[in-house]
Amino acid sequence: MLSRVADSIYWLSRYIERAENVARSIDVNLQLQLDLPGEERPWEPVVQAAGNAEEFFRAYSRISLENVLTFLTLDRSNPSSILSCIAAARENARCIREIISSELWMHINRFHLELSNPDIPARMLDNPHEFYTEVKEFSQLAVGIMQGTMSHDIGWNFARLGRLTERADQTSRILDVKYFILLPDPAMVGMVLDIVQWTALLKSVSAFEMFRKRYSGATPRNVSEFLLLDRDFPRSLRYCVSEMEAGLKEIAGADSPCVTSLRKVGRLKAELEFTTIEEIIAAGLHESIESFQSRLADLTAAVRKDFLA
Amino acid sequence: MRLDKYNTEGFYDELCLPDGASRPAAKTLFARINELPEGELLRRQKAAEAAFLADGITFAVYGSEQGKDKIIPFDVIPRIVSAADWAHLEAGLRQRTAALNCFLNDIYNDRRILRDKVIPESLILSCPAYRPQCERFTPPRGIWAHITGTDLVRDSDGTFYVLEDNMRCPSGVSYVLQNRQILKRTFPQVFSHCAIRPVDEYCTRLRAALEYLAEGVDNPRVAVLTPGVFNSAYYEHSYLSQQMGVELVSGTDLVVRDRKVYARTTRGLTQIHVIYRRIDDDFLDPQVFRPDSTLGVPGLMDAYKAGNVVLANAPGCGVADDKAVYAYVPQIIRYYLGEEAIIPNVPTFVCEDPRQMKHVLARLDRMVVKATSESGGYGMLVGPHASEAERTAFKEKILANPRNYIAQPMIALSRVPCIVDGGFEGRHVDLRPYIVQGESIFVLPGGLTRVALRKGSVVVNSSQGGGCKDTWVLAANEHAPEHGQARQWIEQQQQQQQQQQ
Numbered sequence: 001m002l003s004r005v006a007d008s009i010y011w012l013s014r015y016i017e018r019a020e021n022v023a024r025s026i027d028v029n030l031q032l033q034l035d036l037p038g039e040e041r042p043w044e045p046v047v048q049a050a051g052n053a054e055e056f057f058r059a060y061s062r063i064s065l066e067n068v069l070t071f072l073t074l075d076r077s078n079p080s081s082i083l084s085c086i087a088a089a090r091e092n093a094r095c096i097r098e099i100i101s102s103e104l105w106m107h108i109n110r111f112h113l114e115l116s117n118p119d120i121p122a123r124m125l126d127n128p129h130e131f132y133t134e135v136k137e138f139s140q141l142a143v144g145i146m147q148g149t150m151s152h153d154i155g156w157n158f159a160r161l162g163r164l165t166e167r168a169d170q171t172s173r174i175l176d177v178k179y180f181i182l183l184p185d186p187a188m189v190g191m192v193l194d195i196v197q198w199t200a201l202l203k204s205v206s207a208f209e210m211f212r213k214r215y216s217g218a219t220p221r222n223v224s225e226f227l228l229l230d231r232d233f234p235r236s237l238r239y240c241v242s243e244m245e246a247g248l249k250e251i252a253g254a255d256s257p258c259v260t261s262l263r264k265v266g267r268l269k270a271e272l273e274f275t276t277i278e279e280i281i282a283a284g285l286h287e288s289i290e291s292f293q294s295r296l297a298d299l300t301a302a303v304r305k306d307f308l309a
Numbered sequence: 310m311r312l313d314k315y316n317t318e319g320f321y322d323e324l325c326l327p328d329g330a331s332r333p334a335a336k337t338l339f340a341r342i343n344e345l346p347e348g349e350l351l352r353r354q355k356a357a358e359a360a361f362l363a364d365g366i367t368f369a370v371y372g373s374e375q376g377k378d379k380i381i382p383f384d385v386i387p388r389i390v391s392a393a394d395w396a397h398l399e400a401g402l403r404q405r406t407a408a409l410n411c412f413l414n415d416i417y418n419d420r421r422i423l424r425d426k427v428i429p430e431s432l433i434l435s436c437p438a439y440r441p442q443c444e445r446f447t448p449p450r451g452i453w454a455h456i457t458g459t460d461l462v463r464d465s466d467g468t469f470y471v472l473e474d475n476m477r478c479p480s481g482v483s484y485v486l487q488n489r490q491i492l493k494r495t496f497p498q499v500f501s502h503c504a505i506r507p508v509d510e511y512c513t514r515l516r517a518a519l520e521y522l523a524e525g526v527d528n529p530r531v532a533v534l535t536p537g538v539f540n541s542a543y544y545e546h547s548y549l550s551q552q553m554g555v556e557l558v559s560g561t562d563l564v565v566r567d568r569k570v571y572a573r574t575t576r577g578l579t580q581i582h583v584i585y586r587r588i589d590d591d592f593l594d595p596q597v598f599r600p601d602s603t604l605g606v607p608g609l610m611d612a613y614k615a616g617n618v619v620l621a622n623a624p625g626c627g628v629a630d631d632k633a634v635y636a637y638v639p640q641i642i643r644y645y646l647g648e649e650a651i652i653p654n655v656p657t658f659v660c661e662d663p664r665q666m667k668h669v670l671a672r673l674d675r676m677v678v679k680a681t682s683e684s685g686g687y688g689m690l691v692g693p694h695a696s697e698a699e700r701t702a703f704k705e706k707i708l709a710n711p712r713n714y715i716a717q718p719m720i721a722l723s724r725v726p727c728i729v730d731g732g733f734e735g736r737h738v739d740l741r742p743y744i745v746q747g748e749s750i751f752v753l754p755g756g757l758t759r760v761a762l763r764k765g766s767v768v769v770n771s772s773q774g775g776g777c778k779d780t781w782v783l784a785a786n787e788h789a790p791e792h793g794q795a796r797q798w799i800e801q802q803q804q805q806q807q808q809q810q
Contacts, residue, residue, distance in 0.1 A: 001575045001576075002556060002574055002575075003562075004573075094365070095538045096557075097551065098547045099551075102364075110363050113362065113363070154575055158575075253576065256576075
């Protein structure tokens with residue numbers, strides 16, 4: 001597979017995953033806001049988790065529902081807005097439409113056309129839940145179409161790699177921001193509001209129901225353990241990294257020498273497998289997540305050097 | 310909307326006789342259209358347009374905002390070519406392709422045709438598309454023009470003429486294939502009752518022809534070379550490579566080592582044996598042609614001349630579609646094949662010849678003048694439609710550089726009914742069939758019918774507001790319209806309708 005093509009598939013997949021994550025995060029916080037009358041605070045972490053609070057305040061004077069939704073969803077000047085993600089995914093798809101299946105191309109192209117519809121801002125504000133559900137479903141359907149219509153060859157594995165890298169990054173980012181905002185007030189621990197917020201955190205990564213099957217209480221420890229170290233939950237860091245390793249092995253081929261990226265991903269996977277949450281909390285959750293994110297970036301650079309340069 | 314109110318206004322119409330009745334080949338289609346409920350045809354036209362947009366069958370408009378791709382205007386009423394007309398065209402196109410291939414090999418090698426003074430040597434050597442770099446070289450299998458698209462027009466008496474040859478990566482064939490997909494959805498019943506020749510085999514033929522070029526290589530690797538995603542024909546490049554199942558590459562994906570061409574892949578370098586290049590000669594290789602080209606591959610021509618990679622079409626091909634050389638194609642056919650041209654040229658005056666120029670300048674108001682170095686409908690004067698001032702300005706240009714101009718009498722291009730403002734109006738069309746030369750010469754039974762959408766206009770290029778139509782070539786043995794089966798079907802339909810009423 002051409003390196004340029006592999007790169008495009010990787011990003012195509014990452015952008016679709018990113019759009020979904022932004023939609024999830026907005027949707028859950030909308031729900032959360034209903035439980036917190038008169039407060040507009042829950043939007044701060046959302047904007048922060050999207051990684052661009054500074055940009056937001058450059059363009060908007062204050063945090064309001066409409067401003068935040070517009071910024072995160074339809075603002076083309078925000079590179080992580082849903083519209084920007086879909087446009088970038090489409091552009092990547094257009095560069096490689098001879099590689100991906102026609103079904104996938106048409107799926108992306110149609111949704112992009114739909115988002116350019118002039119009635120979209122009104123629809124988004126009138127019924128945000130329905131709108132963001134549509135975005136999530138777009139992404140999930142895209143993954144399903146890839147699964148069902150593309151050969152599971154190198155290209156498909158690059159798509160998998162892109163999706164899981166983005167997901168790992170997003171899960172860790174959401175946990176970090178929430179932890180930072182929710183935890184500092186010890187008096188709040190165990191209060192109704194606290195439980196509501198930790199539950200919202202789980203829901204924003206679609207983890208609540210699966211979490212419930214494993215744990216009874218949404219304590220910071222349990223939530224962190226689930227999102228970082230669970231073996232089977234498809235959005236946990238450990239699961240993402242383990243899938244990334246599987247994808248990279250396919251990409252490198254069975255008989256290839258052990259390239260840098262394979263060593264890095266293997267080490268990271270082993271660490272997530274053999275570390276306990278107590279160790280992580282002792283070392284500082286924020287510090288641990290920061291170190292994880294920098295190693296993820298490191299791994300991405302190694303992948304680029306090994307296969308895409 | 311009924312086609313029986315249609316007026317041909319004295320032009321040759323591809324679907325209608327002068328009295329407005331359908332030509333035999335179009336009978337089934339007319340019957341079908343006339344029985345559609347009011348508004349249904351417009352609905353199908355809209356559905357077809359929506360399908361183009363959703364499929365992303367678009368072309369980029371240079372200078373417009375990114376992401377604002379446009380669909381090429383499409384009209385659902387097809388153009389129909391009878392089996393007899395097609396047999397004539399196919400024979401003519403084969404003949405022309407074979408002769409021009411001999412011509413290219415000759416002028417870059419022995420130059421017999423120039424020594425025999427059939428064509429003035431100066432005309433060839435002054436041609437901007439002539440490439441001295443290709444002299445004394447015969448491409449693998451002796452083929453120069455692998456893929457050609459020949460523009461045909463039809464005059465008021467129904468005679469077909471060749472208007473232009475296109476030997477430099479002619480585009481548009483992806484529209485032929487997609488138009489057909491969309492029309493099959495639009496008029497499924499008509500398809501099942503007319504013997505319309507399929508066009509689907511094009512990509513299979515194209516891949517076979519390209520693989521044939523890699524002499525002595527088992528499982529040769531073929532790639533389509535594109536200038537990139539911002540090129541207006543990018544959709545076509547990507548579509549053709551997808552349908553052929555070969556790699557689509559841009560210049561930066563390729564690298565030349567030891568006079569061989571390789572693609573950069575996730576598992577290292579992989580050799581490429583045949584390149585269907587959709588980049589002009591000028592940009593192919595900065596070491597040989599334009600040094601500022603970033604689209605090409607340094608060393609590509611060297612690998613080509615060493616016989617390690619085949620380029621289709623061969624560099625240097627463009628000399629055969631120079632508009633001044635065009636005037637000599639009947640002589641070229643006679644010279645190499647000893648035959649008369651089956652499809653005639655439009656009478657053409659070459660302004661380089663002072664006598665012919667004088668003739669042209671005296672009759673500018675009746676002539677179409679074209680710059681030999683331009684294409685896409687740029688740089689031309691449609692005399693009868695131009696103002697006195699425009700004609701005077703053009704006269705100056707011709708006098709300043711006669712070699713750059715040819716002139717042809719104005720042809721009353723044939724028309725086809727189109728949907729305009731909820732009714733039918735005739736619009737002028739041309740026809741571009743596609744010819745693939747590999748082990749044999751294959752003429753795709755169909756082609757791109759380009760439509761001049763502006764009322765009265767004769768300029769069909771998409772860059773000048775042209776649109777397109779599907780082109781149906783009917784099979785020889787069962788010309789369905791008068792065929793018993795079709796009549797039976799129409800009667801059946803009518804009966805059903807009566808029963809419903």
